[in-house]
Amino acid sequence: MGNKISDEELVRRVQSGDKAAFDALVRKYQHKIVNLVSRYVREPSMSLDVTQEAFIKAYRGLANFRGESAFYTWLYRIAINTAKNYLVSNSRRTPDYEIDVQDAEQLAGESALKEYATPERELLTEEIQNTVAGAIADLPEDLRVAITLRELEGMSYEEIAQTMGCPIGTVRSRIFRAREAIDRTLRPLLD
Amino acid sequence: MNVSKEEFLSAMVDDEADAFTARRLAAELAGSAEERARWGRYHVIGEAMRGDLFKGMPVDFSDRVMAALDDEEPLQVPISAVRSKGMRYRPAIGIGVAASVAVAVLVGVQTMVTQAPDPVNPVVATVGSAPEVLAVDRLPPQTLAQVAVGASATEAVPSDRRLAEQRQMDARLNSYIVNHAEHASQHGLIPYVRAVGYEDGQ
Numbered sequence: 001m002g003n004k005i006s007d008e009e010l011v012r013r014v015q016s017g018d019k020a021a022f023d024a025l026v027r028k029y030q031h032k033i034v035n036l037v038s039r040y041v042r043e044p045s046m047s048l049d050v051t052q053e054a055f056i057k058a059y060r061g062l063a064n065f066r067g068e069s070a071f072y073t074w075l076y077r078i079a080i081n082t083a084k085n086y087l088v089s090n091s092r093r094t095p096d097y098e099i100d101v102q103d104a105e106q107l108a109g110e111s112a113l114k115e116y117a118t119p120e121r122e123l124l125t126e127e128i129q130n131t132v133a134g135a136i137a138d139l140p141e142d143l144r145v146a147i148t149l150r151e152l153e154g155m156s157y158e159e160i161a162q163t164m165g166c167p168i169g170t171v172r173s174r175i176f177r178a179r180e181a182i183d184r185t186l187r188p189l190l191d
Numbered sequence: 192m193n194v195s196k197e198e199f200l201s202a203m204v205d206d207e208a209d210a211f212t213a214r215r216l217a218a219e220l221a222g223s224a225e226e227r228a229r230w231g232r233y234h235v236i237g238e239a240m241r242g243d244l245f246k247g248m249p250v251d252f253s254d255r256v257m258a259a260l261d262d263e264e265p266l267q268v269p270i271s272a273v274r275s276k277g278m279r280y281r282p283a284i285g286i287g288v289a290a291s292v293a294v295a296v297l298v299g300v301q302t303m304v305t306q307a308p309d310p311v312n313p314v315v316a317t318v319g320s321a322p323e324v325l326a327v328d329r330l331p332p333q334t335l336a337q338v339a340v341g342a343s344a345t346e347a348v349p350s351d352r353r354l355a356e357q358r359q360m361d362a363r364l365n366s367y368i369v370n371h372a373e374h375a376s377q378h379g380l381i382p383y384v385r386a387v388g389y390e391d392g393q
Contacts, residue, residue: 004206006206006217008213009210009214015266016267017267019257021217022260023227023253024227026253026256027230030253030256031245031248032243044247045247052252056259056263118247121246121247121249124250128239129239129242129244132239133239148240156207172201172202172207176202179204182236183236186232190228190231190232190235190250
């Protein structure tokens with residue numbers, strides 16, 4: 001994950017009094033942060049509470065955020081500290097291992113606690129996962145390859161353009177059309 | 192071909208939107224719950240593809256967070272306090288450049304004073320000879336020696352060289368002053384100081 005013109009712009013808007021811009025940041029990072037927190041806080045419901053608390057602290061902290069680090073690095077640090085504080089206040093041991101903030105993004109996706117979800121939410125998560133997988137399978141090949149290279153391989157548009165032998169504008173269009181096609185099937189589940 | 196707002200939003204999800212577009216879209220996102228929902232779903236698609244969805248995450252989690260922030264005052268951070276990484280070092284860079292210019296001016300002035308023509312034994316040099324001298328100045332040492340001997344002007348060459356050096360120094364000093372003036376006016380550092388360059392004979 002590079003840094004992040006979009007984050008900078010959203011942060012700037014929040015700092016200039018536009019609360020709704022913070023909602024966009026929450027939507028962007030909520031899964032990453034809760035996955036990260038859940039490595040410290042074993043109970044899923046508490047992970048969600050700690051994640052919420054971390055976002056609230058982040059909002060308040062944005063008053064003093066000067067962009068000395070990337071927003072997401074700063075946010076991850078807040079989340080880790082919030083989780084550790086929670087464990088200390090509950091007199092529980094913090095994990096034996098330390099999570100480096102730089103590695104947090106990578107680790108965030110490897111939550112060991114995904115099995116602790118409530119059945120209803122777990123079912124919905126599975127449904128979302130299956131819906132997305134089904135929608136991707138139905139995509140025309142050029143769209144499927146473009147979005148796979150982007151989301152799974154983490155390639156930039158330029159790299160995808162080189163790989164697929166097409167202009168960057170075409171890559172942007174293919175990824176967008178892929179997302180739109182997936183979104184059409186996903187929207188009923190999430191709205 | 193027209194690129195839709197949604198397509199740019201998709202590019203912004205991948206951080207592939209340029210700064211101007213990102214700024215415009217950030218405003219769109221802040222102003223439209225529908226666009227934020229789309230933005231959220233685009234991110235969910237990526238998380239789902241990577242298998243990173245947190246099982247148990249309520250679909251309205253962000254609404255809960257924002258509801259918890261209802262009582263919070265909107266932030267009002269002064270623009271001057273919000274600096275990007277590059278911006279933060281600009282004052283230090285400006286001070287550094289200004290200090291360098293000051294040192295360069297001092298050294299230049301000192302050198303000019305020590306190399307000022309001797310009033311007792313003035314060196315006579317015509318303006319027209321200067322380009323030749325400048326060219327000579329760039330020649331390798333042995334060629335320079337040949338030119339000096341060939342011109343049978345062992346006294347004149349050093350004098351001309353001194354003149355050329357002085358001209359070079361003047362030109363350099365002028366460029367320092369102009370650069371300093373440009374930098375100062377861009378960064379509010381003594382913005383109204385007028386810098387005057389000078390040339391020979393003026």
